[in-house]
Amino acid sequence: MRFQNKVCLVTGAGSGIGRATAVAFAREGARVLVADVNGTGGEETVAQITATGGITLFINVNIADRQQVGGMVARAVGEWGQLDCAVNCAGVTGGKSAPTHEYPDDAWAQNVAVNLNGTLFCMQAELTQMLRQGGGAIVNIASAAALKGHPNNIGYCATKHAIVGMTKTAAIEYATRNIRINALCPSAIETPMLMDGRLNLRNNPELREKFTNDQAMKRMGHPDEVADVALWLCSDQSTFITGHAMTVDGGMFA
Ligand SMILES: NC(=O)c1ccc[n+]([C@@H]2O[C@H](COP(=O)([O-])OP(=O)(O)OC[C@H]3O[C@@H](n4cnc5c(N)ncnc54)[C@H](O)[C@@H]3O)[C@@H](O)[C@H]2O)c1
Incomplete structure (x- = not known):
């Protein structure tokens, strides 16, 4: 019950890593605001939390x-x-794959609007409140694509790199104000984004095998394995850690 009497907000909590994070916060006693642009997914997360006696609310937000x-x-x-x-977990891939010289404007714009602008807007609103009350912790979900190139995916790669830059900048700015800001950089995690989204790994066994073998552990990660690290970075077990971009990658970067 590390988060008893705490109020926690998770964006993108209607699916995948965000849902696992919201459920984990509630299990540890937090009151959890489930935020997502997908009402059905958000309500499902809320139902999952309330079924086990957790305290939660859904807000539909873009x-x-x-x-x-x-x-x-x-x-x-x-x-x-x-x-x-x-x-801050809500994110998109832009939905399209193309080499840089052909990368579509709409995919670029979607990545910038959600991953870049959206994460900034979230940090700004959250920081304003945390300054007012005298402290807090923020975790931004970046990606392995924040730390290395990602062919045919420049919009995602660029905006995820930017999330690490924003995380480090804000971490320095608020380090003496009792607010910690860290980023997570997961590799392949088995969620709807990876299985059914741009790459559609569910229906592409060859590509799925490649993504599986990218990790030294020769498996993809589970959303709970990212949620656990996000909670730790928000908890009083990590009070001397800020501005860090932490991989959660089954040994991929090793
Ligand atoms: N799955 C992976 O392998 C992987 C790896 C690295 C990083 N990530 C990142 O983790 C985060 C979560 O991804 P996931 O795999 O759980 O994906 P997901 O698609 O399962 O969940 C993403 C959620 O974000 C919501 N969302 C999208 N745009 C939004 C917006 N504008 N406003 C509010 N909510 C919005 C979606 O509705 C969805 O519920 C993303 O930022 C993603 O880039 C995922």
Whole structure:
């Protein structure tokens, strides 16, 4: 119960890593604001949490819209009085694969709107509240694509690299204000984004094998294995860690 009496917000909590993180926070006693642009997914997460006696609420929010993001933080504070932890997990791939000279404008724009602008808007709203109350912890979900090149995926790769830069910059700015900001860089994690999204690994056994073998452990990660690290970075077990971009990668970068 590391998060008893804490208020935690998770974006992208309607699916995959975000859902696993919201469920884990609730299991450890937090009041959890489940935020997602997908109402059905968000409500499913809320149902999963309330079924086990957890305290949670869903808010439908598009993180690419600054006003909606402001409303999201205001909702957490309005309901529960504070915001202790935020995991900014909502993200997109842009949906298309192409080499850089042919990379489509719409895929670039989607990555910039959600991964880049959206993560900034979330951090700004969360930091404003955390400054007001005197502390907090933020974890931004970047990617292995934040630390190395990702062929045919420049929009995603560029915006995930930017998330690490934003994380480090903010970590320095607020290091003496009792606010820690870290990033996670997962490799292949078995979620709808990877299995059914741009790469559709579910229906592509060859590519699935390649993604499996990229990890030294010769398996993909489970969303819970990312959630566990996100919780640790938000917890009082990591009070001297800020500005870190931590891989969760089954040994891929080793
Ligand atoms: N799955 C992987 O292998 C992997 C690896 C590295 C990083 N990541 C990152 O982890 C995060 C979560 O990914 P996932 O694999 O769980 O994907 P997912 O598609 O299962 O979940 C992403 C969630 O974000 C929500 N979302 C998308 N755009 C949004 C917006 N504008 N506003 C609010 N919510 C929005 C979606 O509705 C969805 O519920 C993403 O940032 C992704 O880039 C995933």
